[in-house]
Amino acid sequence: MQAVYDYRYVITCSTLPAVFKREFRKLVRNRIDSSLDVRTGRCYAVPAEVQCRRVAVLLEGFRVLRAGGFTPETPWNLRSKHLHYLRSRWSTEGLPEQAVAERLRHWREFVVWINKLGLLPILSLFPRETAPRSRHTRAPDGALVHDNTLPAIPVLTxxxxxxxxxxxxxxxxxxxxxxxxxxxxxxxxxxxxxxxxxxxxxxxxxx
Structure with a gap:
């Protein structure tokens, strides 16, 4: 079976409101396929599977926010209270350190996309969340690790x-x-x- 990773299809499969998904798609359109390595200043291509994983993690986060009583009208409305809530949820759920670290990577990328760099300290890696990269981690983006706690990625078949x-x-x-x-x-x-x-x-x- 040929499976095609396409971030657009991942957005389509989300249960978030259609208006929110439209705004999210416009936001990520010209950003999802590359990532800036702040250490070297170079941009790297992001593989399609990682693009889909990032979108799935972010949309799942916004779904969790809505379930928790937060209703940001657009992805641009992300606030510090939202990120604090997500971190609290991850802590309550007892997620493995590597799972939390991966989520933080995706959300840091998103915060850069919406140019709200003041939110980055909330997404910093606390000492207990720092984990060595395994041989399955893709560099330099570091966005894909084997973690069965992450949301499933819808693929085209x-x-x-x-x-x-x-x-x-x-x-x-x-x-x-x-x-x-x-x-x-x-x-x-x-x-x-x-x-x-x-x-x-x-x-x-x-x-």
Missing amino acids: EAIVMAALTEHRGSLRRAAYALGTTTAAVCHALTGGRARDEAIPGLTILN
């Missing part, structure tokens, strides 16, 4: 794409729109990188 195409009578564009992604991502999930006719003989897709 052939079955999901075929269901959308069936619903939209074979229209590739409409299926992609319904999934919140691009026609290129839909084709990749459908064909696994092979030529369309070779992957699924006889299938006609309307653009």
Whole structure:
């Protein structure tokens, strides 16, 4: 099975309000695929899987905030009280140190995106949360580690794409729109990188 990691589809699958998801998507659009290493001043490309993990962690955080009685109207409305609440929740849940450290990395990146650097001290690594990087951690972004406490990442699969195409009578564009992604991502999930006719003989897709 060919699984395609696409942060747009992760946003689509979120249960947050549609207006909030639209604002979130606009916010991350030109930021999600690169990360600045503050030590060297260089920008690094962020792999698609890490992009999806970051989006999943952030949207789950905003979902937790709403469940806790906080209702930031847009992602730009993030405040210190929100981050303090999230840290308190992570502490109460007894998450492993590495799990907390990973969440902090994603939220630090987000705070930089919205240019609220004054919130960074709240997201600092406390001594008990500092953990050595394992060989599974991706550098320099350091955003992906094996952690089963993180939210699952929705991925595009052939079955999901075929269901959308069936619903939209074979229209590739409409299926992609319904999934919140691009026609290129839909084709990749459908064909696994092979030529369309070779992957699924006889299938006609309307653009």
